[in-house]
Amino acid sequence: MSATQRDTAIVWLRRDLRLRGNPALAHACSQHQRVVVVFILDAAGEGDRSPGAASLAWLHRSLQALDADLRQRHSALILRRGDSHAQLQRLIDDCQATAVYWNRRYEPAVRERDAAIKQWLSDIPGLQVQSFNASLWWEPWEISTGQGKPYRVFTPMWKNMLENWRAPRPEALPQPFPALTDAPASLTLDELALRPQQRGEPAWDDGFFHARQTAPYTLWQPGEQGAWQRLREFGDGALHDYKARRDVPASAGTSMLSPHLAWGEISTPQLVSELCPDGQPPADAMINSFVRELAWREFSWHLLYHFPHLPEQPLQPKFTDFPWREDDSALQRWQRGETGIPIVDAGMRQLWQHGWMHNRVRMLVASFLTKNLLLPWQAGERWFWDTLVDADLANNSQGWQWTAGCGADAAPYFRVFNPVTQGQRFDPDGDYVRCFVPALARLPKQYIHAPWSASADTLRQAGIEPGRDYPMPMVDLQRSRERALQAWQQIR
Ligand SMILES: Cc1cc2nc3c(=O)[nH]c(=O)nc-3n(C[C@H](O)[C@H](O)[C@H](O)COP(=O)(O)OP(=O)(O)OC[C@H]3O[C@@H](n4cnc5c(N)ncnc54)[C@H](O)[C@@H]3O)c2cc1C
Structure with missing residues (x-):
């Protein structure tokens, strides 16, 4: 065995796709001559929380950027797919590694998997295994x-x-960065099939990255x-x-x-x-x-x-018995941004177009779903998980539980956001709504958040035929608010 082979560290990257401020990578580069950086796509290893479709589209570009950064430094990103433990084991054999390093993750299923992997790898004689906080x-x-x-x-x-x-x-960029002249086998990025068109779907992510995003939002640049x-x-x-x-x-x-x-x-x-x-x-x-x-x-x-059950169960146990409704068609109207409530629809359409939504609007659409529509917060959380490029298990579950009023430090359930007054307050000129609901673009600002309050004449002048160009509200805001408060009374 040559000196180089003896001194190989594997750095297993996951949700730490960067070279700077990366403790596992910095440690490997400071202690070992040969550093193999690997990303393993292991959907099953994430429990039932493998990344959603929008996150995968982002991941494709992020891995591409990381590989380019590594290649600039005469290294490369090794890509593998499948069970993390099996893949690591194979890679250790392939490059006769003497160390495996990674940065910690905190999702419940991943923690369990990583703990088992650490245990297995620690039993391999002569193999150093260490995790870091990044x-x-x-x-x-x-x-x-x-x-x-x-x-x-x-x-x-x-x-x-x-x-x-x-x-x-944070650790500086490792200098000099160890070159990788004899890289082990790697899949190509396309073989990971992270983009929708690589799975036979239309290229719905084009708008996130290629089309110019709607002003004032600028183009994403993953990496x-x-x-x-x-x-x-x-x-x-x-x-x-x-x-x-x-x-x-x-x-x-x-x-x-x-x-x-x-x-x-x-x-x-x-x-x-x-x-x-x-x-x-x-x-x-x-x-x-x-x-x-x-x-x-x-x-x-x-x-x-x-509280590892945060993504699935309310932190306030009394909410387990909350009388949520089941209504697939209402859920679909919300998902498509066709509720007839302009600020809610603008938010849901921004999510569709950009894979992202402004925080204030996230609160409004979540409140509308869980209170005005009385649909379970878990249904909204799952939709966000699939459609957000920033889907983050902790922030998303916490954000939904906060808005639904069942979380640890939550807005009380009885505080129901009124999307009309919220719209008037935070989008006073209606620019946000005009941007994502162009059918309403010509409506004067005093009606933009409540088009149903405009006269037939005003609507005609703005080129809007209610129900054809823009839906009528799917619920009455006042009555649905009262229904939510009655539901709340049942579990108080
Ligand atoms: C229903 C709901 C779901 C959400 N889902 C997610 C999610 O999946 N992923 C996610 O990253 N954030 C989520 N958030 C929190 C927040 O909306 C986003 O972090 C924020 O909009 C991201 O935009 P920004 O980076 O421009 O935020 P900035 O205002 O620039 O804040 C900087 C960073 O601080 C953190 N942050 C900001 N606000 C919050 C917050 N309320 N809670 C926790 N962290 C925050 C984020 O990491 C954010 O990137 C959710 C909020 C709600 C109400």
Whole structure:
């Protein structure tokens, strides 16, 4: 065995698709001469939460970008498919590896799988096996209430994070990066069939990446470089007005870093380190407000870790008996953005067109589904899981439980968002609605969030025939609100 063969480390990348600030990779590069970077597509290993269709479309481009970054450094990304343990075992044999490193994940099924893999690999004599934290600022077991319990409420956890401020020190890009001259066998990216057309479906993701997205939203650029580009643009612009604009869906006032974070093309520790370079809590109110949102992400992962049933079951047990309705056709109208409530339809159509939706509108469409339509939050969560490019098991389950009122630190169920007044407040000129529901584009702003209140004349002048160009509301907002409150009375 040559010296090179003896000194090979495998870095198993998963949702940490980046070269910088990647502890497993940095460790491998500092300790070993030969580093083999692998991504294994293992749908079964994710339990029943293998990535949804939109996430897979993103993943295709992210892996492409990562491979290009590695090739620039005379290395390459090795692609495999199937059971992670079997594939790792084969790769260890293929390249006679002496070490396997990865960064930790916290989804319940993945934790179980990874623990078993760690156990198996640790039994191989002479093989070093180590996992690292690459994605969280505080791992879920590192922070707890004064009584040593997991947090169920965000504000005290944030207070604790501020008082015991942690300045992350992300690893630099490994220099020099070890070249890989004798790469083991790899599948091609197309063989993974991540894009819809590779599975015989129409190329519905073209609009996400190729067509110019509807202004003010700009084109996604999956991959580590795209993430940093997005951060630079945000840091130079919307960040300075984040507090005021983050709730205005027409203004692109948020970072839109979520898909980059979901795939680990950039991480919370990197963002905190970048935005708080002096190692102290941010003095700037805008940065503070943004970092607080990152802390919500930490809170979601904290909850998922400590309450692994978060994606399926309400954190408040009384909601197990909530009288949800079953109505497939209503669910479909919501999914297609044909509810007849403009801001809800605009949000659902933005999701369809961009694989992403503004946070304020996510809350509104989720409230409409779970309260006005009285459909279970799990149905909405599953739809988001399949259609969001930023689908993130912790944030998505937490966001749905929050809006449905059954979560740990949730908006109370009886607080039902009124999508008309919310629209008037956060989209006062109707620009967001006009952007995604062009049929309503010519309607004066005083009617844009409630077209049914416009006179027949106004509608005619705007070129709208109700029911033909735009649906009538599928429920009466007042009556459906009362129905939701009655349902709530049954479980109080
Ligand atoms: C019903 C519902 C479902 C959601 N599903 C997801 C999901 O699948 N994936 C996801 O990343 N976020 C989800 N969110 C949270 C939030 O809507 C998105 O993180 C945010 O819209 C992403 O846009 P941004 O990157 O521009 O956010 P910014 O405002 O720029 O915030 C920066 C980052 O902070 C984190 N963050 C911001 N708001 C929240 C929040 N409310 N909860 C947790 N983390 C937050 C995200 O990682 C985000 O990328 C959901 C929210 C709701 C109400």
